[in-house]
Amino acid sequence: MSQLPDFATHVVTNQPPPLLPFDAWQSDAPLREALAREAPDTDIAPLADYGRRVGGELSEWGFLANRNRPVLHTHSRYGERIDQVEFHPAYHQLMQAAIGAGVHSLGWEGRPGDQVRRAALSYLHHQAEAGTSCPLTMTYAAVPVLRQGGAGLAPWLERACSREYDARFVPGLDKPGVTLGMGMTEKQGGSDVRANATRAEPLGGGRYRLVGHKWFFSAPMCDAFLVLAQAPDGLSCFLLPRFREDGSRNALRIVRLKDKLGNWANASSEVEFEGAEAQRIGDEGRGVATILEMVSLTRLDCMLGSAAEMRRALVEALHHARHRQAFGRPLIDQPLMREVLADLALEVEASVALAFRVAAAIDRAADSPAEAALARIATALGKFWICKRAPALVNEAQECLGGAGYVEESIMPRLYREAPLNSIWEGCGNIQCLDVLRAQQREPASAEALAAELDRAAGRHPDYDAALAACRAQLAALGNDPEGGQRLARQLGQRLAQCLQASLLLRAEPALGAAFSAARLGAGRGAIYGGSALAEVEECLFTRAWG
Known part of the structure; x- marks a missing residue:
């Protein structure tokens, strides 16, 4: 007689445990150190609390909100025109959590470093669910425009900065908070x-x-x-x-x-x-001049969002690689897999450093013409390059999971769909590169501010120095040639963005800055992730990326 129970399945082995819950704040050394550099007086308790929620209930709500898409109701059952959009409750839970934490408003509370702190909240929230970042970002970025409206728009301004979320379809001024x-x-x-x-x-x-x-x-x-x-x-x-x-x-x-x-x-x-x-x-x-500051702020959130997507994809890949075995040992111990994962971690380090440097420049812009000028050009550089890097990185991280990364039960397919958005929204790559070119040629203060920021790392690595010299030679050759400049604007944008990332890393984490300079600026730089010879800094990158 059979000793097996009916419908027994095989024993499942060699599968990673569930990632959730995880601590999105405590496990992220690049984020914590960016806050320490750019906003040293930060009370980290609210960020730490939100990071724990991101790796728990917010991520769970993110799956629900994406599985249950919004539905448009143009008319009521009685034929009345209503133009309302219905959302799953998880969407409203995400919005309530974010607005309660100040993802949309913290930057306007008047303290030094608030823009950086708000950037950290936005970066954390985006790792749980990217779609809600759209209304949160636009509410945040609309504040400087509303301020131009004077007393007549003061009630709207007050409600836009409120930490109360009200999803009712009623007049905005009848609510305690608006989006x-x-x-x-x-x-x-x-x-x-x-x-x-x-x-x-x-x-x-x-x-x-x-x-x-x-x-x-x-x-x-x-x-x-x-x-x-x-x-x-x-x-x-x-x-x-x-x-x-x-x-x-x-x-x-x-x-x-x-x-x-x-x-x-x-x-x-x-x-x-x-x-x-x-x-x-x-x-x-x-109109364009009035709304311009809003556009600049939404571009900041584009780079923060792309950096966040890369970060979440890296976490998923590292978690999988630490628990999955192949050919007799964990994937994380396989030399080629280590090289790929280290390269992804290095890219995330550089993206976080640049995004938070831009947030700091925006924060200081009111009191420092040099920081305002840097924000003007670095926003376009970061928006172009960080957003451009996200799709390839997410795809590479997805590949680390193999077929499991292509299945909707994982967050990886969602990250892959999200990854191209930030490079398109608020001006595609060409727009950003032309903006950088325009600032270099027509705004001496911006060109000088960027040059000063790059010069701060001069002499720290030969590949960096060579790349910086090449950028300067290219800028000098362009002169005021509009057609020639446009054709080379993407090449220039990439070089300047990577030099700026290298400069920031060389000053903040010299060993990683040296690795980045060699991997991204040196003669042997690779076109794909996993070809950068990062063995000397692999363990450092893994520890910083995931505890």
Whole structure:
């Protein structure tokens, strides 16, 4: 007689244990040290608490929010036009946690280092769920624009900085806290927002009636939106709420939700304004100048988000490699796998260092013209290069898990879908590189600030010195040649970004800075991860990346 119970399966071996829960703060030495450098007076207790939540309940909610995508309801069951977006409860739990922690507002609390601390919260939150970062980022970045609106927009400003999340579909000023979205992109213009065709008709008292179409309208569930439209004197900036002052729904019609590659927990939309009422911010014809600071801040969050995605992918790969065996020993002990993982960890180190240096420059900009000038050019450099590196790194980390990294039960497929987004949102790579070129050629203060930052590491590594000299020679050769400069702008952007990363690492962690200089700037630099000869710093990188 058989001794086996019915339906018995085999014993499962050689599988890693679940990663969750993990401590996203305590396990991340590059993040903690970036905070210590750029905001040394930080009370780390709130960050440590949020890091533990990121590696626990927030990550669990992230899976639920992405499996249950938002649904658009254009009409009620009675045929009434409602234009509402329905979300899974996990989405609202994520938003409540983030807003309660100040992911959207900490940067505006008035203390030195607050922008850096908020950057750390954003970086941590993004590792749990990237889609919610969209409304959080736009609410954060809208604050400097709202401040230009004076007393009339003070109630909106107060609620945008509130730490209370209110998901109800009611007028924003009837809530204790609001979220803000953005609508600039139109189908005929894309990044060329001056080609926008939406029209704004004055109603008096700074109020306008908007008619037009927005091809990509971010986070349509928000309480109000910063939009660009053509007023009589040119392209202007407006605050467009979901409800009119009399409490009726504004004439903002959601045509459809975009069917996106990733970012599934977040709703992105296409909308039409059918006489929607809005309040002008800034002067007519000065729309781009009015909204410019918002764009700069959202670009900061693009690089933070990409660095966070790379960090989470690295954690998943290291966890798998430490617990999975092949050919008689753990993957983490296999020489070639160690080389790949070390190369990924080195890239994350460089990305975190650059992103938080930019956050610090933004934090100090009000009191330091040199820091403001550095923020101007380093934001474009970081947005270009960090976001460009994310897709390849996530794919390489995914490969470390083999077939398990391609299955939706893992977070890796979601990270892979998210990875290209930040390089596209808020200006693609070409836009950023042209911005860097423009700053070099037309803004002496920015060029000088970047040169000074790079010079701080001069003489610390021969490969760094050679790369820096090559950058200077290329800049000198470009002169004011618009066509020649454009053709070489990507090459220049890459060199400058990697030199800036090397400079930061050489000063913060000399051994890693030397490894990075040789691996990314030296003559033997590889085109793929895993070919950088990092044996001398492997263990250091692994310890810093994952305890």
